[in-house]
Amino acid sequence: MCAKAIIGIKIRHGGLQYRGSSASTLAGVNMTIPAKQWTVLLGRSGSGKTTLLRYLAGLLDDQVEWQGEIEVSGNDVSAENIVLHDHIAYMAQQDLLLPWLNVLDNVCLSSRFANVAPNKEQDKQRALSLLEQVGLADNAYMTPAQLSGGMRQRVALARTLMQDKPLVLMDEPFSALDAVTRHKLQTLSVSLLKDKTVVLITHDPQEAVRLADQLYVLQGAPAQAQQLDVPESSPPRKLDAECAALQQAILDQLEKDYE
Template sequence: MAISTVSSRPDPLRAAAPVPGPELALTVPSLRFDGQPLFQDLHLTLPAGRWTCLLGPSGVGKTTLLRLIAGLEPGGQLRVDGRAGPAAVAFMAQQDLLLPWLSVRDNVLLGHRLRGMPRGERSALAEQAEELLARVGLAGYAQARPATLSGGMRQRVALARTLMEQRPIVLMDEPFSALDAVTRHRLQDLAAELLAGRTVLLVTHHPLEALRLGHRVWVLAGRPVRLEGPIRPDGQIPRDPAAPALLRLQARLMDELLASAEATEPA
């Protein structure tokens, strides 16, 4: 299914200027997992309106950092533009978390439903939801149920739901992992377009993906975890994956990931 990134109609997702993303600063004084230190005096800053990417071996703590920022895990101290407290966050987990009894379109509008938006107002957003589904390659699937979709299609619904929230802060945990290479590339472009100006934290296992999208790229390593970097690729996102400078950075990043794996694996 081709992914449409050009529409002859006005894009309802561009109808209003996005809320600019704030700067976030997360401090984790101490956090243990299975009796072992996971984080100790860890500090991570997400620059305002920029993409920050996290890489590292499985189990190093990338998802835990996302959950700490989202307020789903205790133990972190979050400051948003210098003020402590919760933030307006859209969170895309590794699992698609689609509700099987709802249609694809209703799953895209799930956040609005959970916040108590009346059905009539949600219906008014139906065109916007369907436009977004078309842009992730799911035109014609608005009334389908999740059980009829492939894993990659379900992940695209979850991505559409995250983008539909239009939050100033967006946290995404491997959002493109179930996609083929071409679809992955196109949806990276779409996310970069629709999340321009937001503060984004992306967890990924793909070095080139991080370098295409990240303004800052960090590698997590060790026990307790330390942040290695950041790498700051030049140029606007999404970057050309064939650019020689990006390919050189990919080789450097791969070396750092190998070192991270050695530092994190048990002795």
């Protein structure tokens, strides 16, 4: 399947339990992740958000048992002929830049592990173009230690885009940034990932309201997914009275797990 494929996912009655554990992490999860939209997950620490993302990325295959159905849809895609994690880019909370490589080489890193022989000059030009898009064209030959936290996350975003995968999983990538930098990176990410299917984990109700096309709160033990309606306006949203009301609804939903 080519990198331009469109992928959507439906999870039906999903359950997940770590091998050797007496309790399930997730149970009865029903969730729709539409193609080319942002699906945002919230929940208390330990609710299973990151576990679900890591399972979708194929990082937990030997550690967990899964129950339920995962239906993958898209052009030339079916559950029978796709290995889902082959078509996923993963952006974590930490930028995970290699300190001994410069910015450009960090962005090009994924091409070293691709299934096709790399074209170093072509990869370099594409990486430079992506760095220009994230506002770091003049920093291509700096080391990560020379960059601010926001700049490092922009490098991580460029590296994610360099992979050109149809499904992007983002695990709190903006949480360590100051409010203004976070706001700018949210807006930039929506623009650059507009043709991707994105699943974002966040602990920030405001971030969820700004970015979500679909919004789920994982709660309970084992956790289930509760869907909340989002405003009709397109992300990234300006924060108005409707958004403020949704933020309060999210907090009310999350507080139920602390009672």
